[in-house]
Ligand SMILES: Nc1nc2c(ncn2[C@@H]2O[C@H](COP(=O)(O)OP(=O)(O)OP(=O)(O)O)[C@@H](O)[C@H]2O)c(=O)[nH]1
């Protein structure tokens with residue numbers, strides 16, 4: 001399997017600068033966040049020159065804003081360069097040209113018009129009352145204003161402290177019915193809409209760009225530009241809606257969101273924020289908001305801040321986040337800042353009960369009312385003592401405990417700048433080199449129940465760790481496997497009872513038939529599924545133990561006591577006959593055969609599980625399914641070792657974290673813990689398409705649909721906005737077999753799968769590719785991949801990467817994880833293209849591996 005990443009279209013040339021005197025249709029080098037946007041540019045003849053959507057030039061944005069905006073952009077390395085609208089033009093192979101983002105012709109026309117006529121427009125009056133727009137006024141709709149024309153020009157940054165922006169809320173009158181668009185008056189409450197942050201007017205997808213223009217202060221209708229936002233909307237500042245993401249390209253979205261967050265008029269009035277009892281000055285607020293890890297959704301209010309550890313909270317309450325430490329804001333922290341009553345102190349603050357609980361669960365000794373000194377990296381010591389007693393975040397489960405107790409955990413920023421860098425400096429040199437550049441790339445592996453996440457996780461351990469499982473782990477796994485085998489035997493014995501009853505029923509029928517015909521019966525009440533009294537007693541006992549849920553309580557004694565009985569049972573002809581019909585026993589997982597065939601050996605006391613046994617074993621990961629493994633990808637073949645890139649690659653550290661969907665809580669609320677991952681790997685079992693399970697409401701639902709639901713929840717989770725996703729379509733082996741006799745259309749979502757198959761197609765099992773005609777399983781798996789890709793693209797506007805996997809084959813999992821590594825690498829290297837809708841149809845070229 002090779003990981004191919006390409007574009008379906010060709011990019012004509014990398015542009016280095018506009019010829020003198022040209023503005024359009026040339027795109028100009030753009031930097032956003034210091035990243036040059038090299039997607040550009042083809043010279044177009046005047047006849048095929050499209051009108052390009054142009055956002056508000058940054059130069060204008062800067063002129064509208066005071067130092068806070070300038071500083072905000074400086075922080076992102078945007079200043080000092082010629083920055084213009086992030087327009088990229090992509091030339092397709094057929095010569096057609098597409099400008100990313102806004103595709104509506106009228107908006108293109110307007111925006112280009114804006115770029116040409118902005119000076120004229122600047123003098124117009126844009127206060128369009130009650131959104132009474134018509135096409136003849138559209139050019140003015142698109143204007144971008146530095147401020148409201150009616151406001152005096154006196155809000156320079158120097159004056160900010162003296163004269164903060166007056167919180168005037170602009171009101172608008174709704175003309176249409178409730179739920180309709182404020183501009184075209186069409187639609188209802190279900191129509192997707194974008195809201196003005198000032199006056200709350202809502203616009204549908206057709207009107208939003210006309211009503212909001214080029215959004216120099218973010219999402220405000222043109223008439224509201226210059227007005228402060230409605231404070232209740234502060235939490236949504238800079239959070240782009242899906243509607244806007246569809247209408248604008250990625251760079252435009254970034255630019256608008258940046259302007260929304262950083263333009264002066266949208267800033268919080270500084271003296272409304274009190275920290276440790278002191279109202280903030282403008283400088284302090286700027287320091288707070290521009291640190292590497294600022295408080296989330298800062299609103300007017302009273303807060304406490306522990307400068308040493310970075311803990312931050314609302315006055316009188318437990319901490320709600322961990323922000324950058326050592327910021328010179330607010331006064332000294334007060335003892336009763338969080339209203340704690342535990343007589344345990346952290347950096348001079350009496351902590352709350354819930355914090356004390358967390359410390360205890362993290363293994364911190366809290367007896368004797370200690371006063372702790374906790375540093376930003378989580379290291380702690382008792383006041384007046386020199387030695388570090390440990391690390392709060394040292395235990396793997398601490399973060400999870402915090403999540404359950406609704407306590408904050410260090411964010412990715414504190415990880416990269418804070419406690420990780422601290423670890424790096426205290427490491428010895430060889431240790432540091434072993435850990436590459438000190439950064440561990442995190443991959444989160446999730447999936448619907450039974451999709452194969454644990455199998456992939458175990459494969460990663462076996463593939464990349466020299467000692468995949470410790471002695472202790474092996475001991476526990478041995479017990480788990482033995483319990484599993486007893487459970488499989490129990491299911492088999494239950495099946496035997498059913499088969500025996502069926503056979504007896506049939507027997508009785510045939511006997512009564514013989515009776516009526518006067519022939520005497522030849523058999524008693526025995527069938528081939530009947531067992532002797534001893535085994536029957538054992539079977540009854542085992543089934544009873546299973547039903548009472550006490551199966552694991554009989555271990556490890558069961559292995560000593562019952563080993564001879566198991567042997568007898570397994571060799572019994574009734575059990576053999578039952579095993580022959582194992583496909584009719586629904587409860588028996590397919591993996592059961594692997595273990596049952598070696599039941600006698602496995603259920604002995606001296607059994608040692610092999611790596612393969614562990615791989616196949618169910619229930620080996622912890623109950624909430626949270627587990628992680630850190631590794632490096634091994635270097636390639638020896639002849640390639642001279643390659644420095646390869647060497648660096650092999651030094652890079654990765655952490656694969658897996659959590660069972662069950663462990664994510666309602667609506668996946670614990671996903672926030674994973675904000676620092678670089679890639680989410682979502683696992684789907686291909687063979688789920690004709691299987692059913694009960695959903696949250698107890699309804700029997702197709703498992704593929706349940707898997708899709710979880711996928712939708714996770715990809716749209718705010719924590720993973722802009723995150724790359726790799727979809728693993730797992731159990732390809734099972735799928736190849738199943739698809740030959742169970743049509744894919746058994747799943748409603750795949751009802752339009754009607755492949756045209758050639759007569760000499762290879763069988764699904766022969767997917768070697770020698771025959772050019774794709775097999776049914778290949779067609780079907782690609783079809784499913786496209787279904788997910790389209791879904792993902794419609795939900796996030798981004799491209800989904802897909803890998804077809806056989807989870808039980810190490811090479812297949814190795815290839816998929818290496819594909820994940822490549823995606824992480826591209827993510828760091830790639831220019832910021834916004835892929836057009838068409839690109840998702842060519843999944844094979846751009847983002848597919850198998
Ligand atoms: N045939 C086949 N079986 C697989 C594959 N991957 C996993 N399995 C089996 O599918 C079953 C479920 O796999 P797990 O790895 O336990 O799945 P999971 O997502 O961890 O499931 P839960 O944690 O139980 O919700 C196990 O019996 C695996 O052996 C595969 O690629 N092919």
Ligand SMILES: [Mg+2]
Nearest residue numbers: 453454621625
């Ligand atoms: Mg699992």
